[in-house]
Amino acid sequence: xxxxxxxxxxxxxxxxxxxxxxxxxxxxxxxxxxxxxxxxxxxxxxxxxxxxxxxxxxxxxxxxxxxxxxxxxxxxxxxxxxxxxxxxxxxxxxxxxxxxxxxxxxxxxxx
Amino acid sequence: xxxxxxxxxxxxxxxxxxxxxxxxxxxxxxxxxxxxxxxxxxxxxxxxxxxxxxxxxxxxxxxxxxxxxxxxxxxxxxxxxxxxxxxxxxxxxxxxxxxxxxxxxxxxxxxxxxxx
Numbered sequence: 001x002x003x004x005x006x007x008x009x010x011x012x013x014x015x016x017x018x019x020x021x022x023x024x025x026x027x028x029x030x031x032x033x034x035x036x037x038x039x040x041x042x043x044x045x046x047x048x049x050x051x052x053x054x055x056x057x058x059x060x061x062x063x064x065x066x067x068x069x070x071x072x073x074x075x076x077x078x079x080x081x082x083x084x085x086x087x088x089x090x091x092x093x094x095x096x097x098x099x100x101x102x103x104x105x106x107x108x109x110x111x
Numbered sequence: 112x113x114x115x116x117x118x119x120x121x122x123x124x125x126x127x128x129x130x131x132x133x134x135x136x137x138x139x140x141x142x143x144x145x146x147x148x149x150x151x152x153x154x155x156x157x158x159x160x161x162x163x164x165x166x167x168x169x170x171x172x173x174x175x176x177x178x179x180x181x182x183x184x185x186x187x188x189x190x191x192x193x194x195x196x197x198x199x200x201x202x203x204x205x206x207x208x209x210x211x212x213x214x215x216x217x218x219x220x221x222x223x224x225x226x227x
Contacts (some may be wrong), residue, residue, distance in 0.1 A: 004153075017210055032214055043115070045155070051214070052118035092175050098167065099144075101153030105163050 002027040005103035006090045009069045012108040013080055021075040023064075031092040033057075033066055033073040037102070038087045047075075047088070050051035051090050113138065115219035117202050123225045124192050132187040132222045136204030142166075144184040144216065145177060146201040154201055160185055161207055189224075199224045 025031065031050045036044040041105040048057030053068035062077045073090060088104040117134045126132050136143050146154035150171045156169035160179035179185045183204075189196055200223075202214040 015187065036216075036218075040125070043220045044203075046216065049214065091153075093213055096167070098156055098169070099154075099213050099216065101158075103151070103153050 002031070002092065002100050004090050004092055004100055006023075006102035006105055008103075009106040010049070010108055011105060012110065015082055019075070019077040019080045019084075019107070021045040021088055021090075021107070022024050023073045023075065023102060025071050025073065025090075025092050025096050026031075027064075027085070027092055027100075029070075029095045030068075031094050033064070034093070034099075035064055035073070035075050036089040036091060036101070037091065045088065054060045057098075064093045080107075080109050082109045082111050115202055115204050115217050117138075117200075117222050119222060120220070121223045121225075123227060126192055126194060128192050128193060129188065129190045130224060132200050132202075132224070133184065134187070134202030134219060135184045136202075137140050137217045139180050140204035140206050142205045142207045143179060143183065144203045144205070144213070145185070145187045146203065147155075147171070148199040148201055148221070150198070157187070170184075175190040192218070192226045194226050197224060199223050 001025045015064040033051045038049045048059040050057040050066035056065045064075045087104045089104045142157040145157040148154040158168040163179045175189045176188045199221040201221045202219045205215045
């Protein structure tokens, strides 16, 4: 079945470091891809999305590129801040319009 | 705009009991989806309601049921609670667009259910 695999955390970085969180997917056809963020005590918020191959989603300094050849959608940010500390979820929307989430990656940014 | 609101925020029940969780969608949204998020896991899709009918369902047993009201608000009911039902239950709303509507999901903060 369709699935999403993302790197396990927690990931701990110093402020201003470069961030990469890996995400790969398995799906039939051409899914839409998403990154959601969950801050402590809150629900999920859509961070960015890409709906077709080679699309780049971006928001708040975060970027991810839809790579169909490697079935990947890695999240990157050039300089992280303490306020970026949260849990990040990679997700896909399959051909049945169902959203399938990865297990999440907890990110800690140290000042 | 109040966004998606869920109640209660926390709930404690014992095995075998029944529970009802409530959700009001974001203004302008008519479709409501429910997700279960176990500790350390990603959200798992339970079901989706549109026009007061269940439109899609994930791999959850019949103990999980729902309802949508004419004002688009929704309830999630779980019968015969098990310890494994302990989780954060998230409600998400979206505008119905026929196709790819789930690309515009807005989530509530969730209800934390503990089953003892």
